[in-house]
Amino acid sequence: MYVTTIDQKDQKVRLSEIDTDPPKGLSKEDVEARFASLSDELFTLQDLLWGARTHSVLIVLQGMDTAGKDGVIKHVAGCLNPRGINVVSFGVPTKEELEHDFLWRVHRHTPRKGEFALFNRSHYEDVLVVRVNELAPESIWKERFGHIRDFEELLCEHDTIVLKFFLHISKGEQERRLLDREKDPSTAWKLNVNDWRTREKWNDFQDAYEDVLRRCSTLRAPWHIVPANSKWFRNIAVLTTIVETLRPYRKIWQRKLDDMGQKGTAELAEYRKQLRSKPV
Helix, strand or coil, X not given: CCCEEECCCCCCCCHHHCCCCCCCCCCHHHHHHHHHHHHHHHHHHHHHHHHHCCCEEEEEEEECCCCCHHHHHHHHHCCCCHHHEEEXXXXXXXXXXXXXXXXXXXXXXXXXXXXXXEEECCHHHHHCHHHHCCCCCHHHHCCHHHHHHHHHHHHHHCCEEEEEEEEECCHHHHHHHHXXXXXXXXXXXXXXXXXXXXXXXXXXXXXXXXXXXXXXCCCCCCEEEEECXXXXXXXXXXXXXXXXXXXXXXXXXXXXXXXXXXXXHHHHHHHHHHHHHCCC
C-alpha cells in the first residue's frame, strides 16, 4: 500500500525521489475501518503462529529522529497478544557488548519460533551512526554490509520472517516535530540536544541510508520504505505490509494446528481406552 519495496541488492535508491507524504486524496477517515480490520487479522495470524511454532517474525524499524519508530511499535504491538512479542531498543553499546562482535547483542534478541520481535533501531546502527560519526574506519563498517546480509539470510533459513521498515520523513517535517516537543509539556521529556546535532548531518545520514537500502536488500529480507510525514498513514502502511507478508503463511500454520489437533485427539482417545481396560 503505497510502500516502496527494495528486494534486491544494488537496486537504485534515491530517497529524495521517494515521497514522504501520503497519497493525495487519502484521509485518516478513509483508512480507519481498514486499520481495525487488519488489526483483527494480525491478531488471528499471531495466534496461528504462536500455536504452530513453525516460524518467527522479526520487525526492524529504522528512520531519522522523530520518524515514528516508537509510534509504530505502539500501534502494531497494540494489535498483538503481549504473550508473544518482545520489543527491543538498541542504544549505545555497553562495555560487554563492545567486547563481542557487533551482531552479538542483536542475535541474542531475535525471536523464538512462534514469537514476534520488534527492533527499535537495530544492527543497522553499525553502518549508520558508526559511519556518519566516524566511530570506526570505513574499512571496518563497509565490511559489515556483507555480514548483515549473511546474518539475515541465516535467520530466514531458520524460518524467521524478516520485515524491515525505513520510516521516511522530510527534513521539514522533522523540524516541525522537534519544535512541537518544546511547545508541549507532555512531550518535553523527549527533548534531546543530540537530535539537533544529528540533524546537522542530515545529508550524510541520507547517503548512509541509501547505501543500507541498496546493499542490504534481498528477496527474503527486503526493505520497505514507508512515507512517514503523516502518522496515521505510516501506521496503516506498516500494518498492511505486515499482514500481507504473513497472510500466505496462514494455511501452513492452520495445517500444522490441524495435525496437532488430530494427534492430540488420537492420543486422548488411546489414553481413555487404556483407562477403560484397567481392572476396577
